[in-house]
Amino acid sequence: MLFPPFVALTSMGALPFLWRCDPVWVQRVAAVASPDGAILVELDPIMIDADTIRQNFGTIWPAHVEALTRFLIACRNHMDGDLDRLLILCVIGDRTLSRGRTPPGMTYDDFNDNDREPIEPEGLNARSIADFSGIPRETVRRKVQDLIDLGWVERHGNDLRATDRARIDLIPLTESSLDYLVNMAGILYAAPSRASPTRRREEGNA
Incomplete structure (x- = not known):
């Protein structure tokens, strides 16, 4: 079974996907030196939305393409150059561990716990x-059979599910997807805010 970010990255290949997402407020903190040592100070939250990305395009887009390219190369290498097989496995993995059915509090260690409570797939x-x-x-049909032969997919009646073996064998790709997300989170985190939350609320009520 594939970690959700691995699946999400295949959908986020182009930033227009992000532009259709709802705006998100991100609370920022900074480490500030003090006589008692470093302390964390809250900064003004920033809103990540379509305009944030457009106005910081020269910073965000190249970083996105660079990181995504590295990730796709890693995916291609793990799939012996077969990106159709990758995409099919992503679709199956998305339904095996779907966003709506995965516990929000699941950690990466929880995900890799062989004894965790199973999640009913779609x-x-x-x-x-x-x-x-x-x-x-x-x-x-041909690629699905290839995935079954590899032990990465199994049939349950008429349904297809990703297996624990896929989760284990593809840990390097999951780790690579985490690197991508960390990189992009840092870029988005550093994007300047266009307005404070108070200003936003005032404009919305005008």
Whole structure:
């Protein structure tokens, strides 16, 4: 089973995906030296939205492309150059550990705990994958069989699920996706705020 960020990154390949997301307020903190040692001081929150990204495009976009390219190269290497197989596994992994059914408090250690409580996946078959991804059905069926042979996917009735073996074998890719997210979080975190929360609320009530 694939870690959600791994799946999310395939959807976030282009920033227009991010531009359709709801704005998010991010609370920033800074370490400030004091006689008693460093202390954390809260800074003004920033809002990450479409305009934040557009107005900081020259910083955010190149970092996004650079980090995503490295991640996709790692993915390609793990898939023997077969990106269709990667995409199909991502779709299956997304349904196996879907956002709506994954406990919000799950940590990375929880995810890698072989004894954790199982999460009921959403149903998915080869036809659904083909319809969703645009990959021809015969190609999907062939790639699914490849994934089954690798031990990364298994059938449950008519449904397909990613396996624990996939989770274990693809830990390097999950780690790579975490590197991408950390990199992008730092870039977005450093983006200047366009307005304070109070100013935002005042403008909204005008």
